[in-house]
Amino acid sequence: MERRPTRSTLALLGERVIETLIKVSGVSAVIFVVAIFFFIFREAAPVLWSDDFHILEFLFSTEWYPTSVSNVRYGTLALTVGTLSVTAVAILLAIPFGLGAAIFVSEFCSPKLKETLKIVIELLAAIPSVVWGFVGLTVMSKVIVTLTGTAVGVNLLNGGVILALMSVPIIVSIGEDALRAVPDSYREAAVALGATRWQTVYRVLLPAAKNGLLAAVLLGVGRAVGETMAVLMATGHAVQIPHGLLDSVRTLTANVAAELGEAPAGSSHYRVLFLTGVLLFWITMVVNLAADFAVRGIRRK
Amino acid sequence: MNSLRRSPMMSVLPIVLTLGAVALLLPACGRSGGGSSTTIQVRGSDTMVNVAQAWAEEYAKAQPAVGVEVSGGGSGVGIAALERGTIDIANASRNMKSEEVEQARKNTGLEPREFIVGYDALAVFVHIDNPLSEITIEQLADVFAEDGKAVRWSDLGVSIPGVSDDTIVRISRQSSSGTYEFFREHVLGTKDFKLGSRDMNGSKEVVELVGNTRTAIGYSGMGYATGAVKMLKIARAAGEPAFEPSVANTISKAYPLARSLQVYTLGEPQGAVKGYIDWILSNAGQRILEENGYVPVNPGGSGA
Numbered sequence: 284m285e286r287r288p289t290r291s292t293l294a295l296l297g298e299r300v301i302e303t304l305i306k307v308s309g310v311s312a313v314i315f316v317v318a319i320f321f322f323i324f325r326e327a328a329p330v331l332w333s334d335d336f337h338i339l340e341f342l343f344s345t346e347w348y349p350t351s352v353s354n355v356r357y358g359t360l361a362l363t364v365g366t367l368s369v370t371a372v373a374i375l376l377a378i379p380f381g382l383g384a385a386i387f388v389s390e391f392c393s394p395k396l397k398e399t400l401k402i403v404i405e406l407l408a409a410i411p412s413v414v415w416g417f418v419g420l421t422v423m424s425k426v427i428v429t430l431t432g433t434a435v436g437v438n439l440l441n442g443g444v445i446l447a448l449m450s451v452p453i454i455v456s457i458g459e460d461a462l463r464a465v466p467d468s469y470r471e472a473a474v475a476l477g478a479t480r481w482q483t484v485y486r487v488l489l490p491a492a493k494n495g496l497l498a499a500v501l502l503g504v505g506r507a508v509g510e511t512m513a514v515l516m517a518t519g520h521a522v523q524i525p526h527g528l529l530d531s532v533r534t535l536t537a538n539v540a541a542e543l544g545e546a547p548a549g550s551s552h553y554r555v556l557f558l559t560g561v562l563l564f565w566i567t568m569v570v571n572l573a574a575d576f577a578v579r580g581i582r583r584k
Numbered sequence: 585m586n587s588l589r590r591s592p593m594m595s596v597l598p599i600v601l602t603l604g605a606v607a608l609l610l611p612a613c614g615r616s617g618g619g620s621s622t623t624i625q626v627r628g629s630d631t632m633v634n635v636a637q638a639w640a641e642e643y644a645k646a647q648p649a650v651g652v653e654v655s656g657g658g659s660g661v662g663i664a665a666l667e668r669g670t671i672d673i674a675n676a677s678r679n680m681k682s683e684e685v686e687q688a689r690k691n692t693g694l695e696p697r698e699f700i701v702g703y704d705a706l707a708v709f710v711h712i713d714n715p716l717s718e719i720t721i722e723q724l725a726d727v728f729a730e731d732g733k734a735v736r737w738s739d740l741g742v743s744i745p746g747v748s749d750d751t752i753v754r755i756s757r758q759s760s761s762g763t764y765e766f767f768r769e770h771v772l773g774t775k776d777f778k779l780g781s782r783d784m785n786g787s788k789e790v791v792e793l794v795g796n797t798r799t800a801i802g803y804s805g806m807g808y809a810t811g812a813v814k815m816l817k818i819a820r821a822a823g824e825p826a827f828e829p830s831v832a833n834t835i836s837k838a839y840p841l842a843r844s845l846q847v848y849t850l851g852e853p854q855g856a857v858k859g860y861i862d863w864i865l866s867n868a869g870q871r872i873l874e875e876n877g878y879v880p881v882n883p884g885g886s887g888a
Binding site: 339345346347348349350351352353354361424425428432434435437438515519520521523531533541542544545546547548 | 588615657658660661664667668684687747748749751753759760765768774776779780781782783784787793796797798799800
């Protein structure tokens with residue numbers, strides 16, 4: 284029988300310290316989420332019972348007049364629709380490109396090209412959002428005006444394209460990891476059965492990597508929903524329900540960023556902006572829960 | 585199994601080092617100003633941010649011991665920061681409201697003090713190809729107000745060459761902007777803005793977007809005019825003479841959208857802040873204001 288290694292008290296103590304640290308870091312994520320929700324909600328809560336605020340108006344009115352002198356109205360529907368529509372456009376553009384690139388990098392390209400592509404894609408993920416905003420404001424808006432002949436280039440399409448460009452690198456790098464995690468024996472089995480490369484990809488690898496790919500897409504969605512600076516600059520910042528890709532919109536996040544600085548602390552406007560934060564929190568939570576259920580559903584199959 | 589034996593110190597060390605580094609960095613995030621040189625914190629009006637930067641740069645040459653840090657955000661942002669006592673000077677292109685003065689008094693126990701540092705004309709810009717050359721306040725309200733009827737340029741009797749869709753593209757400012765408040769007060773009265781305007785975060789962005797958009801109309805400080813845009817003459821009412829935004833018309837108040845630019849401090853300014861404001865009002869400071877396209881407090885005179 285092997286003799287157990289003896290340890291000094293210092294070593295045992297060190298081990299215990301590290302164990303506690305790891306435990307604390309694990310629990311801290313939960314504590315942080317609860318604390319963030321609590322503090323945001325605490326700032327927002329008093330307005331819920333005030334006279335000039337109605338929750339139905341907040342959720343379902345498009346009239347956002349927080350600083351009106353005659354008739355203050357806090358309707359965020361146009362902003363919510365703005366956030367959802369920009370995210371939808373971004374995801375529709377990002378999924379095919381992101382997953383396509385992930386499949387290409389993981390399965391089809393040569394090892395040398397793969398290394399280069401991965402470095403470039405990771406570089407793309409590291410570009411700060413304000414720089415993307417600049418690209419939207421200056422380059423993309425001119426391209427859109429030239430191609431479509433519309434009057435203003437900062438709009439839903441612009442914001443969607445910029446957000447798609449921002450989420451693609453995330454989808455690619457996580458999606459590629461998911462595909463790489465599929466054991467090589469699957470690929471070998473597929474080849475042995477005479478499958479072409481394409482058949483291997485869509486009959487074997489995609490189903491096997493489903494969870495990881497879904498996680499990749501969802502992290503991309505998360506980035507798109509929460510992104511502020513780039514959409515603030517690229518979407519035109521207009522409170523309206525968009526009727527087409529070329530209409531300007533304003534998102535919940537951009538609205539908070541633009542207005543929180545001026546809202547006097549403790550005023551209704553200030554609290555409604557915090558409530559907007561709560562609303563965003565719920566939106567992302569619903570997205571995450573939906574994803575969780577989807578993943579579980581897939582697992583059960 | 586013996587190979588797993590490692591000194592626990594080695595594995596704890598990086599964590600300790602990281603925590604130590606974080607602890608060292610934290611105090612550096614606090615406000616500057618405790619050092620040997622004084623720093624004046626200035627925040628507020630986007631209209632004034634260019635001239636405030638120019639002042640800060642020039643003042644650094646005149647008084648190297650005093651640093652001036654300028655940021656924008658809008659008059660409302662500056663005033664809100666002053667109420668909390670987190671800055672020394674707030675720039676504002678509108679006057680402080682009585683409830684804001686009250687709030688500042690309540691928070692800090694000090695009375696805000698106002699200094700008028702110059703005058704500005706709020707210009708209404710259209711694209712250079714727009715044939716329109718003058719507009720009345722009433723027409724402006726028709727374009728910008730919530731129940732205004734002007735939606736297309738043809739509603740104003742204007743046809744813009746080379747465009748198929750002549751919907752007026754309204755370009756406005758974010759609601760923390762003093763320019764936004766001033767425009768609402770002097771053009772819309774108590775009415776609200778029509779929703780769906782593009783709300784830009786800076787004076788310059790408004791002019792830039794108008795310069796890129798043939799069907800646009802927007803408002804901004806006259807100092808931001810470029811070759812791609814045209815400033816409209818403005819009449820108080822139909823039938824009355826229209827005035828262009830010029831230095832002379834701003835001083836005589838003939839131009840309907842002339843306004844004063846001010847800085848606010850908490851209580852009577854002391855020391856470095858007092859020196860800085862005195863310098864802004866001196867010939868040197870006022871010359872910089874003029875170079876940035878605004879009208880000095882004491883035009884043609886010797887300055888304060």
